[in-house]
Amino acid sequence: MEVQIGSDGLVCARCIPFKTLKIIVLSGAGLILAMCLTIEILAYVSKNKIDDSDKGEYSSSAASSTIFFFNAHMVMGIIGGVSTLLGIGGILNSNKCLLTCFNTFNCCLFWAFALTYAVVSFFSKVSDFIKLSGCSLTYDLEREALYKVASQSLCNDDCECYFSGTVSRDQSKYVINYSPTDTTMAINFQQCPSSFSSNSTIMAQLKSSENAYECSGWCTKYPIQFFNDVNSKTTSSYACKQTIENYWNSFRQILQYTSFVLAFLFVLTFGFTCIYCFYPKGDPQKEEQTKIRLINS
Template structure:
């Protein structure tokens, strides 16, 4: 292949990586703006945003490094760049594979409307049901900060305004006696859902929060519905974008490896 033409291709593909870097910054920012203003400002989407910005900046800087390596025709720089590209390519493949698996599985979880078929959904439903019969009920005195009328409207029957009382079901002594499968991990999952989506309940809707802080207001729906909607809204875009980025990275690797080999050939043939 013509060396000058190959060099142009290498510069073009490296420059296109800047777009991939921008995507890693812009897309998490959009997600953050849409979902990060729930009960807590410091939540999962903040971490996603930070990861996206760090990865995006790294990709952009690496693309600049690739252009410099091509322009200067430095063998060691090109070798280092290609190793980094292969690592990015493997990461991209992993993201694409996970995205495809999630997209394939979503209908199975969505169609399990009563949470009676998928084991994870069954566990979350059982834990939520048991917790709804515990926190602020006869088995667990809670620290509810509202009035008696508000407590009655929410179905709260056992409460007292003392800071020593639990505000989430995980703080109830009886919680450890539930003996449900994966209950500690699942309670963390349900707490995350409540904090991120402002929901409470699973295949049901609770009138107050169970796994975060019951005084945070009134939940806005069933957590399962919120999670499914979130995944459906974003998974197709993630599959398409990760496919395009994976293809771009593969193109960059092929072109830059060819350029590296041509550089080696040119270097040693001139000796």
């Protein structure tokens, strides 16, 4: 009995011209490098913005988790950029060692984004099921607790601040008109007596949340002059509760779609890089003559 293992499997790779394959792999590496640079720049800019805005508002412990998030992205961007540069060098010089480093990075990120997609998809289904069942999610309870704290600590009638927004007819009875030259009233909500006894971290979180989501509605009591420096440029009917819900639902969908596309990109790059590494070179006729024979007598 004789079993012959030819090189047909490798020769099949010749259906893709070598130059075309090289361009495909280089394009994939270039796209990944551009993505890493974009992540690096965005994370750096966002981190600096947080550093600047948090001075005097947040304690170091309150901001540490956010800073860690952007630092992690910056480290990932650097690792990805270096690995991709090694891959480009390996492609241009046909260096399998460098290509192996590049493909290891591709493989790791494929699994990372694939798992992200699976986890987000799973929890999306769980979230939808829980909402249909009439139950409250953990983040719903946390948000309601935050509203309660805000209402108890900030939404009081003992401080009337100047208000530059539009006052509706129903709200007008709660508003007292003052002269523009009057300097006896508070201008910023930090000047209100109730804010002095409030937790500074909670105060900063409320302010940053309204600014970030461009919404209002933390304060449900009148007079509406409260939070003048935060709400003066926002619409009072644009409630933060629904805004935050919509934001995180949208974020979840974007994360789900993005992780799927990136996982697909990395697995394609991984596959084409493998083909490039083991692309058969030389005369196919001579390669076919090289066979391993197993003789079983």
